Amino acid sequence: MRGTSAASLREVVDGAETSFRSPDVPLEQTADELFSAARVIDSSNQLVRLLSDGGRPAEVKQAAARDLFTGQVGRTALAVVLDVVAHRWSEQEDILDALERVGVTALLTRADQEGRLGAVEEELFQVSRLIDQSPALSEAFDDARDRSGEREAIVHRVLDGRVDALTVQLVAQAVGRRSEAKPARRVLELAQYASERRRRLLAIVSSARALTDVQQQRLGTILDRIYGRSVQMNFEITPDVVGGLRIQVGDDLYDATVLARLGQARERLAS
Known part of the structure:
Protein backbone atom coordinates (compact mmCIF):
# COMPACT_ATOMS: atom_id res chain seq x y z
CA MET A 1 0.00 0.00 0.00
CA GLU A 114 3.20 -17.31 24.22
CA GLY A 115 6.85 -17.06 23.19
CA ARG A 116 6.18 -18.75 19.83
CA LEU A 117 6.69 -15.83 17.45
CA GLY A 118 10.23 -16.83 16.46
CA ALA A 119 9.14 -20.38 15.68
CA VAL A 120 6.11 -19.22 13.70
CA GLU A 121 8.26 -16.79 11.71
CA GLU A 122 10.75 -19.52 10.78
CA GLU A 123 7.99 -21.98 9.89
CA LEU A 124 6.34 -19.44 7.59
CA PHE A 125 9.63 -18.99 5.75
CA GLN A 126 10.05 -22.77 5.48
CA VAL A 127 6.47 -23.29 4.22
CA SER A 128 7.00 -20.60 1.59
CA ARG A 129 10.08 -22.46 0.36
CA LEU A 130 8.22 -25.78 0.46
CA ILE A 131 5.46 -24.46 -1.81
CA ASP A 132 7.94 -22.77 -4.12
CA GLN A 133 10.07 -25.89 -4.48
CA SER A 134 7.22 -28.41 -4.83
CA PRO A 135 5.71 -28.49 -8.35
CA ALA A 136 3.00 -30.90 -7.16
CA LEU A 137 1.92 -28.61 -4.33
CA SER A 138 1.99 -25.52 -6.52
CA GLU A 139 -0.08 -27.35 -9.15
CA ALA A 140 -2.62 -28.45 -6.54
CA PHE A 141 -3.08 -24.84 -5.41
CA ASP A 142 -3.38 -23.68 -9.03
CA ASP A 143 -6.02 -26.32 -9.78
CA ALA A 144 -8.09 -25.08 -6.84
CA ARG A 145 -7.44 -21.41 -7.63
CA ASP A 146 -11.09 -20.33 -7.29
CA ARG A 147 -11.99 -22.76 -4.51
CA SER A 148 -10.58 -21.38 -1.27
CA GLY A 149 -11.98 -24.23 0.82
CA GLU A 150 -10.02 -26.79 -1.19
CA ARG A 151 -6.84 -24.76 -0.91
CA GLU A 152 -7.23 -24.53 2.86
CA ALA A 153 -7.91 -28.28 3.03
CA ILE A 154 -4.62 -28.91 1.23
CA VAL A 155 -2.81 -26.74 3.78
CA HIS A 156 -4.26 -28.74 6.66
CA ARG A 157 -3.39 -32.09 5.06
CA VAL A 158 0.21 -31.04 4.53
CA LEU A 159 0.88 -29.07 7.73
CA ASP A 160 -1.39 -30.26 10.56
CA GLY A 161 0.74 -31.81 13.32
CA ARG A 162 3.98 -30.78 11.63
CA VAL A 163 4.11 -27.07 12.47
CA ASP A 164 2.61 -24.72 15.06
CA ALA A 165 -1.18 -24.45 14.89
CA LEU A 166 -0.86 -20.68 14.46
CA THR A 167 1.40 -21.24 11.45
CA VAL A 168 -1.26 -23.48 9.91
CA GLN A 169 -3.92 -20.82 10.50
CA LEU A 170 -1.76 -18.13 8.89
CA VAL A 171 -0.83 -20.25 5.87
CA ALA A 172 -4.46 -21.28 5.35
CA GLN A 173 -5.45 -17.62 5.21
CA ALA A 174 -2.58 -16.68 2.90
CA VAL A 175 -3.27 -19.53 0.47
CA GLY A 176 -7.06 -19.51 0.72
CA ARG A 177 -7.65 -15.85 -0.10
CA ARG A 178 -8.41 -14.96 -3.72
CA SER A 179 -5.32 -13.11 -4.90
CA GLU A 180 -3.20 -12.53 -7.98
CA ALA A 181 -0.09 -13.31 -5.92
CA LYS A 182 1.27 -16.86 -5.91
CA PRO A 183 0.70 -18.86 -2.68
CA ALA A 184 4.44 -19.04 -1.93
CA ARG A 185 4.68 -15.25 -2.24
CA ARG A 186 1.66 -14.71 0.01
CA VAL A 187 3.15 -16.91 2.74
CA LEU A 188 6.53 -15.19 2.38
CA GLU A 189 4.87 -11.80 2.92
CA LEU A 190 3.44 -13.04 6.24
CA ALA A 191 6.86 -14.38 7.24
CA GLN A 192 8.38 -10.98 6.53
CA TYR A 193 5.68 -9.25 8.56
CA ALA A 194 6.38 -11.61 11.48
CA SER A 195 10.07 -10.80 11.14
CA GLU A 196 9.35 -7.06 11.28
CA ARG A 197 7.32 -7.53 14.46
CA ARG A 198 10.18 -9.41 16.15
CA ARG A 199 12.53 -6.51 15.50
CA ARG A 200 10.30 -4.11 17.41
CA LEU A 201 11.55 -2.82 20.71
CA LEU A 202 9.93 -4.29 23.78
CA ALA A 203 8.97 -2.11 26.75
CA ILE A 204 8.07 -3.57 30.14
CA VAL A 205 5.68 -1.11 31.77
CA SER A 206 5.21 -1.52 35.52
CA SER A 207 2.47 0.58 37.11
CA ALA A 208 0.90 0.87 40.51
CA ARG A 209 -2.51 0.38 38.88
CA ALA A 210 -3.79 -0.49 35.45
CA LEU A 211 -3.41 2.22 32.83
CA THR A 212 -6.45 3.32 30.86
CA ASP A 213 -6.57 2.82 27.08
CA VAL A 214 -5.94 6.54 26.60
CA GLN A 215 -2.92 6.47 28.92
CA GLN A 216 -1.54 3.43 27.08
CA GLN A 217 -1.93 5.18 23.73
CA ARG A 218 -0.19 8.32 25.01
CA LEU A 219 2.66 6.31 26.48
CA GLY A 220 3.06 4.37 23.23
CA THR A 221 3.23 7.62 21.25
CA ILE A 222 5.93 9.03 23.54
CA LEU A 223 8.04 5.85 23.36
CA ASP A 224 7.69 5.64 19.57
CA ARG A 225 8.96 9.23 19.30
CA ILE A 226 11.86 8.65 21.66
CA TYR A 227 13.12 5.54 19.84
CA GLY A 228 12.08 6.46 16.32
CA ARG A 229 10.26 3.19 15.73
CA SER A 230 7.36 1.16 17.07
CA VAL A 231 7.70 -0.06 20.65
CA GLN A 232 5.74 -3.10 21.83
CA MET A 233 4.53 -2.61 25.39
CA ASN A 234 3.89 -5.36 27.93
CA PHE A 235 2.09 -4.24 31.08
CA GLU A 236 2.37 -5.51 34.65
CA ILE A 237 0.80 -4.27 37.88
CA THR A 238 3.32 -3.58 40.67
CA PRO A 239 1.69 -1.69 43.59
CA ASP A 240 5.01 -0.58 45.14
CA VAL A 241 6.35 1.20 42.01
CA VAL A 242 7.79 4.55 43.09
CA GLY A 243 5.96 7.39 41.37
CA GLY A 244 3.34 5.01 40.04
CA LEU A 245 5.09 4.11 36.77
CA ARG A 246 8.34 2.47 35.60
CA ILE A 247 9.31 1.66 32.01
CA GLN A 248 12.16 -0.66 31.00
CA VAL A 249 13.22 -0.58 27.33
CA GLY A 250 16.32 -2.69 26.85
CA ASP A 251 18.95 -1.19 29.13
CA ASP A 252 17.00 2.07 29.51
CA LEU A 253 14.96 2.60 32.66
CA TYR A 254 12.53 5.49 33.08
CA ASP A 255 10.18 6.59 35.79
CA ALA A 256 7.10 8.70 35.09
CA THR A 257 8.90 12.01 35.73
CA VAL A 258 11.84 11.29 33.42
CA LEU A 259 9.53 10.01 30.67
CA ALA A 260 7.36 13.10 30.84
CA ARG A 261 10.43 15.35 30.50
CA LEU A 262 11.70 13.37 27.53
CA GLY A 263 8.32 13.59 25.85
CA GLN A 264 8.16 17.34 26.36
CA ALA A 265 11.70 17.74 25.02
CA ARG A 266 10.84 15.75 21.89
CA GLU A 267 7.76 17.89 21.28
CA ARG A 268 9.81 21.12 21.64
CA LEU A 269 12.44 19.83 19.19
CA ALA A 270 9.79 18.81 16.69
CA SER A 271 7.98 22.16 16.82
Missing part, protein backbone atom coordinates in the same frame (compact mmCIF):
# COMPACT_ATOMS: atom_id res chain seq x y z
CA ARG A 2 1.05 3.58 -0.63
CA GLY A 3 -0.02 7.09 0.24
CA THR A 4 -3.42 7.38 1.88
CA SER A 5 -3.86 3.63 2.26
CA ALA A 6 -0.47 3.16 3.94
CA ALA A 7 -1.28 5.87 6.49
CA SER A 8 -4.74 4.40 7.10
CA LEU A 9 -3.30 0.91 7.56
CA ARG A 10 -0.83 2.13 10.18
CA GLU A 11 -3.61 3.84 12.11
CA VAL A 12 -5.91 0.82 11.93
CA VAL A 13 -3.21 -1.64 13.03
CA ASP A 14 -2.01 0.62 15.85
CA GLY A 15 -5.57 0.98 17.13
CA ALA A 16 -6.18 -2.75 16.95
CA GLU A 17 -2.94 -3.56 18.75
CA THR A 18 -4.02 -1.35 21.64
CA SER A 19 -7.19 -3.41 22.05
CA PHE A 20 -5.23 -6.65 21.65
CA ARG A 21 -3.31 -5.83 24.84
CA SER A 22 -6.42 -6.53 26.88
CA PRO A 23 -6.18 -10.04 28.37
CA ASP A 24 -9.86 -10.79 27.69
CA VAL A 25 -9.63 -10.41 23.89
CA PRO A 26 -9.89 -13.84 22.16
CA LEU A 27 -7.16 -13.23 19.60
CA GLU A 28 -7.52 -16.38 17.50
CA GLN A 29 -11.29 -16.03 17.35
CA THR A 30 -10.94 -12.35 16.45
CA ALA A 31 -8.55 -13.24 13.63
CA ASP A 32 -10.98 -15.83 12.25
CA GLU A 33 -13.82 -13.30 12.40
CA LEU A 34 -11.80 -10.65 10.57
CA PHE A 35 -10.80 -13.12 7.85
CA SER A 36 -14.46 -14.12 7.55
CA ALA A 37 -15.59 -10.48 7.37
CA ALA A 38 -13.11 -9.87 4.54
CA ARG A 39 -14.49 -12.89 2.65
CA VAL A 40 -18.07 -11.66 3.07
CA ILE A 41 -17.18 -8.21 1.75
CA ASP A 42 -15.11 -9.68 -1.08
CA SER A 43 -18.05 -11.83 -2.18
CA SER A 44 -19.93 -8.75 -3.39
CA ASN A 45 -18.49 -6.07 -5.67
CA GLN A 46 -21.29 -3.79 -4.49
CA LEU A 47 -20.21 -4.22 -0.87
CA VAL A 48 -16.57 -3.57 -1.70
CA ARG A 49 -17.50 -0.38 -3.54
CA LEU A 50 -19.85 0.80 -0.80
CA LEU A 51 -17.48 0.24 2.13
CA SER A 52 -14.37 1.60 0.38
CA ASP A 53 -16.01 4.67 -1.20
CA GLY A 54 -14.03 7.67 0.02
CA GLY A 55 -16.83 9.97 -1.14
CA ARG A 56 -19.35 8.52 1.33
CA PRO A 57 -19.49 9.77 4.93
CA ALA A 58 -17.79 7.41 7.39
CA GLU A 59 -21.02 7.19 9.38
CA VAL A 60 -22.90 5.79 6.37
CA LYS A 61 -20.29 3.11 5.75
CA GLN A 62 -20.11 2.21 9.42
CA ALA A 63 -23.89 1.89 9.62
CA ALA A 64 -23.86 -0.51 6.68
CA ALA A 65 -21.04 -2.56 8.23
CA ARG A 66 -22.76 -2.58 11.61
CA ASP A 67 -26.01 -3.89 10.07
CA LEU A 68 -24.08 -6.58 8.23
CA PHE A 69 -21.81 -7.86 11.00
CA THR A 70 -23.50 -7.17 14.35
CA GLY A 71 -24.19 -10.57 15.90
CA GLN A 72 -21.98 -12.27 13.33
CA VAL A 73 -18.61 -11.32 14.84
CA GLY A 74 -17.41 -10.45 18.32
CA ARG A 75 -17.04 -6.98 19.82
CA THR A 76 -13.34 -6.61 19.03
CA ALA A 77 -13.65 -7.74 15.41
CA LEU A 78 -16.67 -5.48 14.87
CA ALA A 79 -14.74 -2.50 16.22
CA VAL A 80 -11.92 -3.23 13.77
CA VAL A 81 -14.33 -3.52 10.83
CA LEU A 82 -15.95 -0.20 11.74
CA ASP A 83 -12.54 1.45 12.04
CA VAL A 84 -11.42 0.08 8.67
CA VAL A 85 -14.47 1.29 6.75
CA ALA A 86 -14.25 4.71 8.42
CA HIS A 87 -10.75 5.28 7.00
CA ARG A 88 -9.89 6.40 3.48
CA TRP A 89 -8.27 3.95 1.04
CA SER A 90 -6.59 4.53 -2.29
CA GLU A 91 -7.90 1.30 -3.84
CA GLN A 92 -11.07 -0.69 -3.16
CA GLU A 93 -9.14 -3.89 -2.43
CA ASP A 94 -7.16 -2.13 0.30
CA ILE A 95 -9.97 -2.54 2.84
CA LEU A 96 -9.69 -6.31 2.36
CA ASP A 97 -5.91 -6.14 2.82
CA ALA A 98 -6.41 -4.08 5.98
CA LEU A 99 -8.85 -6.56 7.52
CA GLU A 100 -6.47 -9.40 6.72
CA ARG A 101 -3.49 -7.54 8.14
CA VAL A 102 -5.24 -6.92 11.45
CA GLY A 103 -6.28 -10.58 11.61
CA VAL A 104 -2.69 -11.63 10.98
CA THR A 105 -1.56 -9.15 13.63
CA ALA A 106 -3.93 -10.79 16.13
CA LEU A 107 -2.41 -14.22 15.47
CA LEU A 108 1.17 -12.94 15.67
CA THR A 109 0.31 -11.13 18.90
CA ARG A 110 -0.88 -14.45 20.33
CA ALA A 111 2.33 -16.13 19.18
CA ASP A 112 4.37 -13.34 20.76
CA GLN A 113 2.50 -13.59 24.07
